[in-house]
Amino acid sequence: MKNFLRHPVVDTAIKALSRNRLQTVLTMLGIAVGVATVLAMMAVGAGAQRSIEQQVRAAGLNQITIRAGNWRPKVTDSDEAVAHQGDARESLRHPLDRLNDDVLPITFHPEDDPMEKHDHPTARQRLGDLEAGLGSAATMTFDDAEALRQLPGVQYVAGGIHENVRVHLDAKRWFTRMHGTDVMMPSIKRAWAFSSGRFFTAREQERGAQVVVLGQVVADKLFGPGATPVGRDVALWNQQFEVIGVVTSATWVVQPAAGDDQFDAVYMPYTTTQRLLNLSKLNDITVTAESSGDISRLSREITKLLRVRHGIGDNEADDFTLITQATKALTTGGLPPSVARAVASNVAELEKVTLEQLAMTMERASRTMTWLLAAVAAVSLLVGGIGIMNITLLSVTERTREIGLRMAVGARGKDVMRQFLFEAVVISAAGGLAGIVVGMIASIGIARLLQWATVVSPWSVALAFGIATAVGVFFGWYPARRASKLDPIVALRRD
Amino acid sequence: MIGVHDLAKQYHVGDHVVHALKGVSMAIAAAEFVTIVGPSGSGKSTFMHILGCLDRPTTGRYLLNGRDVSTLPPDELARVRNETIGFVFQGFNLLARTSALENVELPLLYTRQGVVKASERRERAMRALEAVGLTDRADHHPNQLSGGQQQRVAIARALVTQPSLLLADEPTGNLDSTTSHEVMEIFARLSSDRGLTVVVITHERDIAAYGTRTVDFKDGLIVSDKANDARVPAQVG
Numbered sequence: 229m230k231n232f233l234r235h236p237v238v239d240t241a242i243k244a245l246s247r248n249r250l251q252t253v254l255t256m257l258g259i260a261v262g263v264a265t266v267l268a269m270m271a272v273g274a275g276a277q278r279s280i281e282q283q284v285r286a287a288g289l290n291q292i293t294i295r296a297g298n299w300r301p302k303v304t305d306s307d308e309a310v311a312h313q314g315d316a317r318e319s320l321r322h323p324l325d326r327l328n329d330d331v332l333p334i335t336f337h338p339e340d341d342p343m344e345k346h347d348h349p350t351a352r353q354r355l356g357d358l359e360a361g362l363g364s365a366a367t368m369t370f371d372d373a374e375a376l377r378q379l380p381g382v383q384y385v386a387g388g389i390h391e392n393v394r395v396h397l398d399a400k401r402w403f404t405r406m407h408g409t410d411v412m413m414p415s416i417k418r419a420w421a422f423s424s425g426r427f428f429t430a431r432e433q434e435r436g437a438q439v440v441v442l443g444q445v446v447a448d449k450l451f452g453p454g455a456t457p458v459g460r461d462v463a464l465w466n467q468q469f470e471v472i473g474v475v476t477s478a479t480w481v482v483q484p485a486a487g488d489d490q491f492d493a494v495y496m497p498y499t500t501t502q503r504l505l506n507l508s509k510l511n512d513i514t515v516t517a518e519s520s521g522d523i524s525r526l527s528r529e530i531t532k533l534l535r536v537r538h539g540i541g542d543n544e545a546d547d548f549t550l551i552t553q554a555t556k557a558l559t560t561g562g563l564p565p566s567v568a569r570a571v572a573s574n575v576a577e578l579e580k581v582t583l584e585q586l587a588m589t590m591e592r593a594s595r596t597m598t599w600l601l602a603a604v605a606a607v608s609l610l611v612g613g614i615g616i617m618n619i620t621l622l623s624v625t626e627r628t629r630e631i632g633l634r635m636a637v638g639a640r641g642k643d644v645m646r647q648f649l650f651e652a653v654v655i656s657a658a659g660g661l662a663g664i665v666v667g668m669i670a671s672i673g674i675a676r677l678l679q680w681a682t683v684v685s686p687w688s689v690a691l692a693f694g695i696a697t698a699v700g701v702f703f704g705w706y707p708a709r710r711a712s713k714l715d716p717i718v719a720l721r722r723d
Numbered sequence: 724m725i726g727v728h729d730l731a732k733q734y735h736v737g738d739h740v741v742h743a744l745k746g747v748s749m750a751i752a753a754a755e756f757v758t759i760v761g762p763s764g765s766g767k768s769t770f771m772h773i774l775g776c777l778d779r780p781t782t783g784r785y786l787l788n789g790r791d792v793s794t795l796p797p798d799e800l801a802r803v804r805n806e807t808i809g810f811v812f813q814g815f816n817l818l819a820r821t822s823a824l825e826n827v828e829l830p831l832l833y834t835r836q837g838v839v840k841a842s843e844r845r846e847r848a849m850r851a852l853e854a855v856g857l858t859d860r861a862d863h864h865p866n867q868l869s870g871g872q873q874q875r876v877a878i879a880r881a882l883v884t885q886p887s888l889l890l891a892d893e894p895t896g897n898l899d900s901t902t903s904h905e906v907m908e909i910f911a912r913l914s915s916d917r918g919l920t921v922v923v924i925t926h927e928r929d930i931a932a933y934g935t936r937t938v939d940f941k942d943g944l945i946v947s948d949k950a951n952d953a954r955v956p957a958q959v960g
C-alpha cells in the first residue's frame with residue numbers, strides 16, 4: 229500500500245486532486261449517490277426476486293406429487309374415501325371446511341395404533357383393499373423414486389409414507405400427521421426454517437434411525453411454546469423417538485397452524501417408517517422441477533416412465549395420480565375436483581399461467597421500485613460523470629505547462645493520458661466506495677422502513693464498484709485524450 | 724553530433740505564412756559549446772525546438788548522432804528527448820509543491836524501461852544535484868529557492884538521464900547578472916569536463932561569450948558563425 233501510494237502516478241494524482249479539494253469531494257459525492265442508488269436498486273430487485281422465489285416454493289409451484297393409486301375415475305367426495313388420502317384430502321376440500329374440523333381433536337382413527345393393527349394378518353390386506361378400491365394397489369416403490377431422479381429437468385426427489393399418528397410426551401398426546409420422508413425434503417420445502425435442531429441426515433435415513441423432526445405446532449402443543457424439545461424423547465406407536473429438530477415456516481405467507489399438513493406434523497426417515505410398520509411401499513413421491521415452467525413436460529415424462537415401469541398397457545388406466553399446484557389451485561378455487569382434474573390435465577402449460585400470475589403481481593411492484601431507483605442512479609451517475617469530466621478538464625487546463633514539461637523530458641502521449649485517466653478513476657472509485665457503504669446502509673433502511681426484503685450480494689457490490697470505475701474511465705477519457713494530444717511547445721508557452 | 728541541412732519552418736497564421744526558419748544548415752561537433760544570438764523573432768527558439776525534437780521542420784533534414792530524426796513519430800521523439808537531450812527553459816518550469824529532488828527525478832519516470840525504481844531515482848537525482856552544487860537543497864520546494872537555485876535544479880533535471888546534448892533557451896533571461904554568470908559557468912564546466920554538447924540561446928553578448936562558438940540568427944537565417952578565440956572572463960554589467 230505504501231509502495232502504491234509512492235508510485236509517481238499515484239503521488240501526482242493525490243497532489244493534483246488535493247489542489248481542487250472541494251471540487252474533488254463534490255464530484256465524489258455525485259458518484260457516491262449514483263453508486264449507492266445502483267446498489268439499493270439491485271438489493272431491492274434481488275430481494276423481490278428472492279421473495280418471489282420463496283413464495284413460489286412455498287406454494288409448491290415447481291412441485292409434482294405422484295400418489296400411489298388412481299382415484300381419478302372412482303373417487304367420490306365422501307368422507308370415508310378421502311380420509312386416507314392425506315394431502316389430496318386437504319386439497320380437494322374447501323379451505324374453510326378444512327379449518328373447521330381439523331382443529332378439533334380427533335378421538336378415534338382406525339390407524340390409531342398401527343403397530344398392533346399392522347401385525348394383524350388382515351391389516352395390510354385392509355389397507356390394500358382400501359387402495360384397491362380407489363383404483364390400484366400399493367405399487368409405488370423406492371426404485372420408482374430412483375428412476376424419477378434420472379429424468380432430465382428433475383431437481384429433487386423424495387419418496388414419502390404418510391400416516392396419522394398420536395405423538396406421546398409422557399401423559400400429553402397430540403394427534404397429527406406423520407410423514408416418513410427423504411433427507412431431500414428441506415431442499416424441496418425451501419420455505420422451511422429450523423427454529424431449533426436440524427433435519428435427519430442421510431446416515432440416519434440409511435439406518436432407519438428412530439429420530440423425529442417436529443413441526444412447530446406439534447412442538448408447541450407437546451412441549452409448550454418456547455421450549456427446546458431437541459434431545460428429548462417422544463413416543464409414536466409405543467416406540468421411543470429422539471427429537472432432533474423443530475421445523476417452522478420461513479415466510480410470512482405461510483404461518484404454522486393446527487391442522488396444516490406441514491407444521492402440524494412430524495417427520496422421520498421413510499426407512500424408519502417402513503421398518504417399524506413393516507412396509508415396502510411408498511404412498512407418494514414428490515418431485516421438484518428445476519424450472520417451474522417445466523412442470524407440464526415433466527408431468528408427461530413421469531407418466532410415461534411410470535407406466536412403463538409398472539407395465540401398464542396402452543388401454544389400461546394409470547395406477548398412480550399426478551398432482552400439481554394447478555390442480556390444487558383449481559379445486560381450492562371452487563371447481564368440483566373432477567372438473568378441476570379434467571381442466572388441469574387437458575390445458576397444457578396451465579402451471580405456467582398460475583406461476584406467472586403469482587410472480588407477476590410481485591414483480592410489478594418490484595419493477596416499479598427498481599425503475600424508479602434506476603432512474604435516480606442513472607441521473608446521478610451521469611451528473612457525477614459530467615462532474616468528473618469537468619474537474620479533469622479543469623485539471624488539464626491548470627496543468628498545461630506541467631504536461632508540456634513532462635512531454636519535454638520524455639513523457640509520451642499515453643503516459644500523459646494514463647495520468648489523467650487515473651486521476652478520473654481515483655475520483656470515481658473513491659466515490660464508488662463511499663457509495664457502497666451508503667448503499668448498504670440504505671438497503672438495510674429500505675428493508676426496515678418498507679418491510680421489503682433487500683439482498684446485497686457480493687456480486688452486486690462488485691458490479692456497483694465496477695460501474696463507478698467505468699464512469700471514471702468513460703468521462704475521464706475525453707479530457708485525458710485532450711491532454712495527451714497537446715503540443716509540448718504550445719503547452720510550455722501557456723501561462 | 725548534430726547536422727542540420729537546409730532546415731525550414733513555416734507557420735500558417737490565418738491566410739499568411741510566417742517563415743520562422745528559411746534554410747539553416749550547420750554542424751555541431753560533440754562537446755562543443757555553442758551560443759545562439761539574434762534579434763527577437765529571428766527564429767532562435769524555433770531552431771532550438773527542432774534541435775530538441777519538440778518540433779519537426781517543415782523541410783530539411785536533421786541528423787542527431789547520425790540518425791535522421793526529422794521524420795520520427797511522436798513516441799520515438801519522446802524517447803530521444805528522454806535519453807539524448809536535456810532541456811533548460813527561461814522560466815525554470817519546476818513543478819510547484821514538489822521537492823527539488825522530485826523535480827530532478829521527473830525524467831526518470833519516462834525512460835524506455837518505464838519508471839525507474841524509487842531508490843535508484845533518488846540516487847541518480849542526488850548525483851545530478853551534486854553536479855550543480857545543490858545537494859543541501861534537495862528537500863526544498865521551488866518557492867523556497869532563489870531564481871539561480873531554481874535554474875540549477877532545472878539543469879540537474881536536464882542532466883539526470885545523462886543526455887549527450889544540453890539545450891537552453893535563454894536560461895539567464897530571468898536571472899540577475901551575477902547568477903547568470905554562475906549558471907553559465909555550470910554550462911561551460913559541463914561542456915569542458917563532461918564532454919556534453921551545449922547549445923544556449925541568449926540576448927546578451929557577454930553571456931554568448933561563454934560559448935566556444937557563437938551563431939548569429941537574423942530573419943530565419945544564420946548571418947554569422949564564428950569561434951570565440953578565448954573564453955571571455957566573467958564581466959559584470
Ligand SMILES: Nc1ncnc2c1ncn2[C@@H]1O[C@H](COP(=O)(O)OP(=O)(O)OP(=O)(O)O)[C@@H](O)[C@H]1O
Nearest residue numbers: 734735736741743762763764765766767768769770
Ligand atoms: N506557433 C507559432 N505560430 C505562428 N508563428 C510562430 C509560432 N512560433 C513562432 N512563430 C513565429 O516565428 C518567428 C520566430 O519565432 P521564434 O520564437 O523562433 O523567435 P526567437 O528568435 O526565439 O525570438 P525571441 O528572442 O523573442 O524569443 C516569429 O516571427 C514568430 O512570430
Ligand SMILES: [Mg+2]
Nearest residue numbers: 767768769892
Ligand atoms: Mg525565443
